[in-house]
Amino acid sequence: MTLGWPNLSNPADAVFFFIVGISVAFLFANTAVMIYFVVRYSRKRNPNPEDIKDNLTLEVLWTVIPTILVLVIFFVGWKGFQYMRTVPPDAMPVKVLAKQWSWTFTYENGKQDSVLRVPVRKPVKLLITSADVLHSLFIPAYRIKEDCVPGMETHLWFLPDQLGSYDLFCTEYCGVAHSDMITKVEVMPEKDFEAWYKGGAAEETGPGTKTTKKIAGGPDGASLVQVKGCLACHSLDGSPKIGPSFKGIFGKKETVVRDGKERELVVDEAFIKQTLLHPELDRVKGFPPIMPSQQGQLTDPELDAIIHYLKSLK
Amino acid sequence: MVELAHIEHRDYTGAKLGMWLFLFTEILLFSGMFLLYSIYRTVHTEDFHEAAGEMSVVLGAVNTVILLTSSMTMVLSISAIKRGERVRSMIYQAATVVFGAAFLVNKFFEWREHILRGFYPNSSELLAMSHGKILYFGLYYVMTGIHGVHVLIGAGLICLTFFQTRKGVVSASDYIKLENTGLFWHLVDVIWIYLFPLFYLIT
Amino acid sequence: METSFYHTRGRYPGVLGWLFTTDHKRIGLLYLITSLSFFFVGVGLGLTMRLELIRSGMHLYSAQTYNALFTLHGVVMIFLFIIPGIPSSLGNFVMPLQLGARDVAFPKINILSWWLFVIGGALAVTALFTGGGPPDTGWTFYVPYSIRTGTNVTLAVFGVFLIGLSSTLTGMNFLATIHRLRAPGLTWNRLPLFTWAIYATSWVQLLATPVLAITLLLIIMERSFGVGFFDPAKGGDPILFEHMFWIYSHPAVYIMIIPAMGVVSDIIPVFSRKVIFGYTAIAASSLTIAFVGYLVWGHHMFTSGMSDTSRVIFSFLTFIVAVPSGIKVFNWIASLYKGSIKLDAPLLYALGFIFLFSIGGLTGLINGALATNLHIHGTYFIVAHFHYVMFGGTAFGFFAGLHYWFPKMFGRLYKEYPAKLAFIILFIGFNLLYFSMFILGWEGMPRRYYDYLPRFNGPNLVSTIGSWILAVGLFIMFYNLIRSVFAGEKAGDNPWGGATLEWQTASPPPTENFESVPEVTKGPYTYR
Amino acid sequence: MEQKPAQHLVPSKTFVLVWMALLALTALTITAAYLHLGALSMVVNLLIASTKAGLVLWFFMHLKYENRFFQALFLIPIATVTIIIGLTFFDIWYR
Ligand code: HEA
Ligand code: HEA
Ligand code: CUA
C-alpha cells in the first residue's frame, strides 16, 4: 500500500475528519436552508415580501458559535502539531541534503543513499537542508512535510509503523525537474536494515543504476553518481536529460562555450575534472548553465571513482 | 453630440486626503526595507556595528542638517504663499531645491568613496567579509538609494511648483499643489531622520 | 433625457476618446475588456495545463514549458484578472454611480492607473518572448530560485510592479472618492454594501500593495546587483522573502474576495424584494476581514522552516478571520427569509457563489489547522482550495455582477435562458474539475508537477474532463453576453427595480451620471 | 465641499523654533551615540528619531492644524507597520 489511509499513528487524519465533519454539517445545513428559502419564498408562492431587518440574538449566535468552533479546531490542530513536532529522544537521526533534483540521506555512520531506508517501528528524525534552492520533503504516507532551506537546518520526525515502500516527493517548486525529484522511503525489517547499515557501499536500488566493477577497496562510481544526484540530470542510456548523457562521454567531441566564445574539445579526464569542480569555466553548448560545482561535495577518491566510472560507460 | 461641459471640481480637502493616502503607501514601501534592516540587525548585531564604522558621521550629520533645513524652507514657502507673498515663496522653494541638490551631491561623494574602497554589492572585497557586513552594505545602498530617488523626485516636483508659482497657477487662493509637494518633501525628510541614526550612529 | 456617455464627445474623438478618457464609466469598461482578455489568456493556459495532466506520462510539451505555463497562468489570473477584476472594472463603473457622484475624486489618476495596468501587463507578456525565455518561478517568485533561474524574471517582475502601482493608485482614488463625493443625504449607514466592500478593499490595496512593490524591487536588485538580502551564501534569509511576499499576498486574497461579497450583498435584496438582513454586520465584517487579513500571512508558511511559535500564532489568527466570512454567509441566507424571490441569472450566480465560496472557505480551515496543513501544503488540496475561493468565489461573484449591471452598462438585456443554462454547465464542470483536486491533494499529489505517478490517474482524468465542460459553460455565458451587447433587447433604466442610486439614472448613464445631484433620503435596500 | 481652503496662518517663528529643536535633537542623538550606551543606545536613538519625526509631522506637515480625522488616519499606517514588523519578529526570535 502506498498511502496508509487512514493512518492512525498520525493525528493529521483525526483532525482532518473532525474539520470535514463540521464543514459538511455547515455546508449541508446552509445549502438546505438556502434552497428551502428560494423555493418556499419564490415570487409565485410569496408575492408579498416582509422586511426583516435585523435580529441581534441571531447575529450574536452566529458570531459566537463559529468562534467557539474555530477555536476548538485550532486547538485540535495545535495538539496534533505538537505531537508531530516533538521528536522522541531515541529517534534515529538522518541528515537530508536536497539539491536540484535529488535527495541524499546521510546516516550517523557516514553511510549515504539516495533512498531513505529506515527500520520499522523505530522513530526517525530527519535533519534537513538544501544545497541550492528551496525544496520540500514530503512523505504522504506519514503526513509530514518540511521545507529544505539553504543555509538552515529544519527537522521532521516520523514513526514508520508498517513495512513497505512509500513515496517521497519534493513539494516546493525547484525548477525543471521538480516533478522528477521523487524517491522512496523503504521501511525495512530491523535485521535487513542492520545488515544494510553495517554493510559496505550503498546498495544500488534507484532506477537506472547498473552495477559495474568497483575499484578494489575504493568508493564505487556507479553508486556515487546515483547518491550524489548526478543521475537527476544525466542519463546512462544516451538520451539527453537536463545535461548531456553519460553514455559514451569519454572521448566524445563536445562544443563548449567559455566567456561567450565557442570551441571544440575532446572530453578527457582533465575536462571531466574541471567540469566537476569548476563547471562555470566551460559550459557544454546547448544545455542550460546549471551544472552545480561539486567542490567540497566530493572527496578526491570519490572524484577518481566517478571519472573511472564515466570512462567505463561506452 | 453634446459638448462635454467643463467639469472641474476643486476639492481642497479631497486632494490633501489623496496625498496623505499616497504618503501612507510610501511609508509602507519603506517599512518593507526597515523590516529587513531590523531583522538582519538583530541577527548580526556585531557586524552591523563594525560596518557602521565605515560611515562618516560628519557627512551624515551634514546631510541631516541640510534636509532638516530644507524642510523648514519648504514649510515657510507655503506660509508665504498663503499670505500672498509670491516672490518670497519662490525664494524659499528655490532654497529647498538647492538644499535637496546639496544633499544629493553629498550623497554622491559618500557613495563614490565607498565604491572606490570596494564596498559595493557583489564586490570581491565585500564578499570576503562577514555576512552581516554584506547585508549592512546591501541595505545601505538600497535604502539610501531609494531614498535618494525620492529626494530627486521631490526636488523635481518643487521645481515644477516653482514655475507654477511664477505663472500664478499656485497662488494664495489655490496652493494645494504646493502644499502636497511639501507633504511629500517632509515625508522624505522623516525617512532620513530614521536612516541617519540607523546607518551612521550604531558603532 | 440626456445622451449616454457612449455618445458624448470628450476631449478626444474616437478611439483616443476611450484611451485618454477620464470618465470613470469608460475607464471601467476599458478595465472590463482588458481584464477579461487576460482572463481568456489565463483560461487558455489552464486548459493547456489540464491537457498535459490528463494522465501520467503524457508529454505534449516539455517540463520547462509546463513550468512557464503555470507561472503565467497564476500571474495572469491573480494580477491581471482577479485583483483588478471587480474593483477596477465593476467598481469603477458602479461605485461613483452608487455615490451619486459625477466621477471619482481624481479622474486623471484613474486613467493613469489603467495605463500602468496595461503597460505592466504588456511587459509581463513581453517577458515571454525576450531574454532567457518565459519566467518559470510560479506566481510566488520564491527565492533563491527566482534569483538563480536564467529565465526572464526581471522583466516580468517589473511588469507586476507597475500593476501593483496601478492597484495602489486605484485604492487611493476610491478611498478619496468615497470619503469626499457622497451625494447629500448618503450617510455611511446608507451606503450600498457593494460600495462598503470597495471601501474596505481599497484600504487593503493601499496598505498592502506597497509591500509587494518593495519585495519585487528587491528581487530585481538581487538579480541585477547581487545585494544578497535573500541569498544564503551572503547571509540572506530566503524565509524573509516568504514573509514579505505573503504580507502582501494574503491581504491580496481579500482584495479578491471582498468586492465579490459586496456584489452578492447588493444582488440578494434586489431579487428577493426585501431589505438586506444585518446591514451593519455585513458592512462591519468587510472591514473586519480587511483588518484581520493583515495578521494571518504566515499560514502560507507553516512548513517553511518558520519558528514553531509563529506557526501557532498564525494558525490561531487564521481561524479568527473565518468568523466574519461566516457572518456574511449567514446574513445572506437570512436575507432570503420571507422575501419574494425571483431566481434570475444574477441571483443564481450569487447563490452559486455562496455555495462554492463556502466549500473553498471551509477547506481553508483545513489548510489553517496546523496538523493537517503539514500534510496538504504544497499539494493539489491547496490548488483546489484556492480555485474554489477564487474561481468559485470571486469569478462567480464577478459573473453575477456582470449580469446584474449589464443593463446599466450597455442599456440592453441579455437572454435569460442561456445565462441560466451556462450557470448549470459551469457549476457541474467546475465541481468535476476542482473537487477531484481535493482528493488528489489529500492522497499526496504535489502541485506544480509536470508529471505524476500513475496512481493519481483517475481523479486527474475526471478533472480534465471537467475543464472541458467548464469551457463549454464559459463559452455559452460569454457568447450570450457579447451577443446581447449588440443585439439584446433594450433595457429600461431600472430593469430589476433596484433602489440604489445607479438605478436612478438612465441606462447607459449620461457622462455626468445624473441630471441633477440626487438627494438620498432612505436606505439602499428600501423597496417600499 | 469647501471651495476655498480654510486659512490657518501660523507665524513663521514657530517653524524656525521647530527647526532649531530639530537641530538640537540631531546634536543630541550624535552625542548619545558617542556616549556608548550599549543596548540602550538603540532605544535612545530611535526615541530621538521618533521625536524628530513627530515634530516634522506635527508642525511642518500641519497635522497639528488638521482636524481629528486626519490625525486619526495617520495611526492606520503606523499600526500596520507595527503589526508587520512585530509578527515577523515572532519568527526571528523563536527560530
Ligand atoms: C479569493 C481568495 C481566497 C480567499 C477568500 C481565501 C480564504 C481563506 N483561506 Fe486561502 N488561499 C488562497 C486564496 C484565498 N483564500 C490562495 C490563492 C492560496 C494559495 C496560494 C499559493 O500558495 O499559491 C491560499 C492558501 C491558503 C492557505 C495556505 C495553504 C498552504 O499553502 O499550506 C491557508 C492556510 O491557512 C488558507 C486559509 C484560508 C482561510 C482560513 C480562508 C478564510 O478566509 C475562509 C473563510 C470562509 C469560510 C470559513 C466559509 C464560510 C463560512 C461558513 C459557511 C460558516 C461556518 C464557518 C465556520 C464553522 C467557521 N488559504
Ligand atoms: C482567478 C484565478 C484562477 C482561475 C479562474 C483559474 C482557472 C483555471 N485553473 Fe488555475 N491557478 C490559479 C488561478 C486561477 N486558475 C493560480 C493562482 C494558480 C497557481 C499557480 C502557481 O502555482 O504558481 C493556479 C494553478 C492551477 C493548476 C495547478 C498547476 C500546478 O500546480 O501544477 C491547475 C491544474 O490543473 C489549474 C487549472 C486551471 C483550470 C483548468 C482553470 C480553468 O478555469 C480554465 C477553465 C476554463 C475554460 C477551459 C474556459 C475556456 C473558454 C473558452 C475556450 C471559451 C472562449 C470564450 C469566448 C470566445 C468568449 N490552475
Ligand atoms: Cu526539489 Cu522541488
Ligand SMILES: [Cu+2]
Ligand atoms: Cu492566505
